[in-house]
Amino acid sequence: MRRKIHKTPERLARVRVDAVAAEGKCIVRTEEGVIFVENPTGGPGVAPGDVVDLRITNTKKQYREAVAERIHEWSTVRTEPFCEHFGTCGGCKWQHIQYSEQLGFKHQQVIDHLTRIGKVELPTFRPIMPAHPTQYYRNKLEFTCAEGRWLTTKEVGTNQPMDQRAVGFHVPGRFDKVLPIRHCYLQPDPSNAIREAIDAYVLQHDMTLYNLKMHTGYLRTLIIRTADTTQQVMVTLQVAQDNPELLNGLMAYLQTLFPQITSLNYILNTKKNDSYQDQEVINWAGKAFIEEQMEELTFRIGPKSFYQTNAQQAYNLYKVAREFAGLTGQEHVYDLYTGTGTIALFVARLAKHVVGVEYVEASVADARVNAEVNGITNTTFVAGDMKAILTDEFFAEHGRPDVVITDPPRAGMDEAVTRQLLKAAPERIVYVSCNTATQARDLAILDEGYTVTGVQPVDMFPHTHHVENVVVLTKR
Structure with missing residues (x-):
C-alpha cells in the first residue's frame, strides 16, 4: 500500500493586504493571481494595509485561499476591538476596522458589484448611509x-x-x-x-x-x-x-x-x-x-414574524424606498417579497392601492393583521410562489402595477420574476437588496427595458461585511 504524500503548504512572507472582498475576506494581489485571506478562529483579524505571512490552504483555477499566520505591520485603518469575544465568535468580524473605513469598503463593494456584474449604465451613487448607533442595534x-x-x-x-x-x-x-x-x-x-x-x-x-x-x-x-x-x-x-x-x-x-x-x-x-x-x-x-x-404605524411582531433586525436603520431604508417610488396617491403599487407587509404598509398612505406578494403564508397573515391594526384598507396581501403567481391572469385580477417595490432574499429574484416585471412594464421599479451581487445580476436583465436612475447604499449591520442597497429603475 502506497503511503500518502503530504505536500508542504505553500507560504508567502511579508505580503501586503490590498482590500476587502465578499463575505468579509481580504484580498492579496500577486503576479500569480488573487489570494483570498480568511480570518481564522481565534486570530486578530486581517485588515487592508496589514503586512502578513500567509499559508496557502486551497488552490483553485482562478484564485488561491490562505490564512494569515503572522502580522508584521499593522494597518492604519485598524482600531481596538471592543468585544472580548472578537476573533472567536462568528459575529462582528470587522470590529478591528475603523467604522469610517468600513463604510468606505461597503460603498466600494456596491460600486464593484453593480459595475462588474451588472454592467449597466449607472448614475452617480449617493454616499452610503451610516448606521447610528453602531452597537446594541439589533432587535x-x-x-x-x-x-x-x-x-x-x-x-x-x-x-x-x-x-x-x-x-x-x-x-x-x-x-x-x-x-x-x-x-x-x-x-x-x-x-x-x-x-x-x-x-x-x-x-x-x-x-x-x-x-x-x-x-x-x-x-x-x-x-x-x-x-x-x-x-x-x-x-x-x-x-x-x-x-x-x-x-x-x-x-x-x-x-x-x-x-x-x-x-x-x-x-x-x-x-x-x-x-x-x-x-x-x-x-x-x-x-x-x-x-x-x-411614524404613525404600529407593527405587531410575533415569535415567528420577520422584521428588520435593525429597526432604526430600517426606517431610513424604507424612507429611501418611498422616496424612490415617487408616489403621488394615484399609483397602483406591487410590493414583492412583502414579508409581514412593512414596506407595503409604509407606502400605502401615498398610494392608490398596494398589492403585497409573499411566499410564506404566516407572514401574509401577519401583514393582514398589521393592516387591520393600522386601519389601512387599500392593501391586498397574497401568499404564493412568486414566479408562479405573477401571471397575466394575476395582473388582470389585481391590476397592472405603476410602481413595483421588490425586496427579495439574498438569492435575488428568480429570472422568471424579473422577466415578468419586464412584461408588466411599471413606470418605476424600486429594488431593495441585501446582496448586491445578485441585485447586479437582476439589473443586467432589467436593463432590457429600464435605466438605473438612483442608487443609495445603506449600512444596516455595522462591524460586518453586509450592506443593503436601494436602486430605482425608470422605464425607457
Missing part, C-alpha cells in the same frame, strides 16, 4: 443552549474537568460547539441580563441542555426580541421535552426577575434540528406579540 438575537461548550486554549491546557453547558453562539464551522457569551454588544438591555439569568438558572438547578450530537437534553434555544420604540420585550424558549415542572419553574423565574418581559413564550420541538417555523408557539404569559412603531 433580535437567538442563543443556542447546548451541551457542547467551546473551550479556550488556556482551558484545554489545564486538563481540568469543565462544565460542558453553554448559552451563547456557535463557533464558526462547528455545529456542535457553542461559545459562552459574557457580554454581547449587539442587542440592548435587558438582553445580556436575561441570557446571564438563564445561564445561572441552568447551573443552579442542574438543568440539562440539548446535546447537538446525541439529541438529548432539555433546553435548546433562547430567542430574545426587543422593540426600540415601545421598549417591549419578548422571550421565547425552545425545549426538547414535554416537562411542565421544568418549564414552569424556569418561566416563573424569568417572569419574577424581569417584569419588563411583555411576551413570554415557549416551543416544544422534538425534531433533531432547531428550526421552529413549522412548530407551534405557546404563549405562557403576557401578549403573544410585541409592537414596534414607525
Whole structure:
C-alpha cells in the first residue's frame, strides 16, 4: 500500500493586504493571481494595509485561499476591538476596522458589484448611509443552549474537568460547539441580563441542555426580541421535552426577575434540528406579540414574524424606498417579497392601492393583521410562489402595477420574476437588496427595458461585511 504524500503548504512572507472582498475576506494581489485571506478562529483579524505571512490552504483555477499566520505591520485603518469575544465568535468580524473605513469598503463593494456584474449604465451613487448607533442595534438575537461548550486554549491546557453547558453562539464551522457569551454588544438591555439569568438558572438547578450530537437534553434555544420604540420585550424558549415542572419553574423565574418581559413564550420541538417555523408557539404569559412603531404605524411582531433586525436603520431604508417610488396617491403599487407587509404598509398612505406578494403564508397573515391594526384598507396581501403567481391572469385580477417595490432574499429574484416585471412594464421599479451581487445580476436583465436612475447604499449591520442597497429603475 502506497503511503500518502503530504505536500508542504505553500507560504508567502511579508505580503501586503490590498482590500476587502465578499463575505468579509481580504484580498492579496500577486503576479500569480488573487489570494483570498480568511480570518481564522481565534486570530486578530486581517485588515487592508496589514503586512502578513500567509499559508496557502486551497488552490483553485482562478484564485488561491490562505490564512494569515503572522502580522508584521499593522494597518492604519485598524482600531481596538471592543468585544472580548472578537476573533472567536462568528459575529462582528470587522470590529478591528475603523467604522469610517468600513463604510468606505461597503460603498466600494456596491460600486464593484453593480459595475462588474451588472454592467449597466449607472448614475452617480449617493454616499452610503451610516448606521447610528453602531452597537446594541439589533432587535433580535437567538442563543443556542447546548451541551457542547467551546473551550479556550488556556482551558484545554489545564486538563481540568469543565462544565460542558453553554448559552451563547456557535463557533464558526462547528455545529456542535457553542461559545459562552459574557457580554454581547449587539442587542440592548435587558438582553445580556436575561441570557446571564438563564445561564445561572441552568447551573443552579442542574438543568440539562440539548446535546447537538446525541439529541438529548432539555433546553435548546433562547430567542430574545426587543422593540426600540415601545421598549417591549419578548422571550421565547425552545425545549426538547414535554416537562411542565421544568418549564414552569424556569418561566416563573424569568417572569419574577424581569417584569419588563411583555411576551413570554415557549416551543416544544422534538425534531433533531432547531428550526421552529413549522412548530407551534405557546404563549405562557403576557401578549403573544410585541409592537414596534414607525411614524404613525404600529407593527405587531410575533415569535415567528420577520422584521428588520435593525429597526432604526430600517426606517431610513424604507424612507429611501418611498422616496424612490415617487408616489403621488394615484399609483397602483406591487410590493414583492412583502414579508409581514412593512414596506407595503409604509407606502400605502401615498398610494392608490398596494398589492403585497409573499411566499410564506404566516407572514401574509401577519401583514393582514398589521393592516387591520393600522386601519389601512387599500392593501391586498397574497401568499404564493412568486414566479408562479405573477401571471397575466394575476395582473388582470389585481391590476397592472405603476410602481413595483421588490425586496427579495439574498438569492435575488428568480429570472422568471424579473422577466415578468419586464412584461408588466411599471413606470418605476424600486429594488431593495441585501446582496448586491445578485441585485447586479437582476439589473443586467432589467436593463432590457429600464435605466438605473438612483442608487443609495445603506449600512444596516455595522462591524460586518453586509450592506443593503436601494436602486430605482425608470422605464425607457
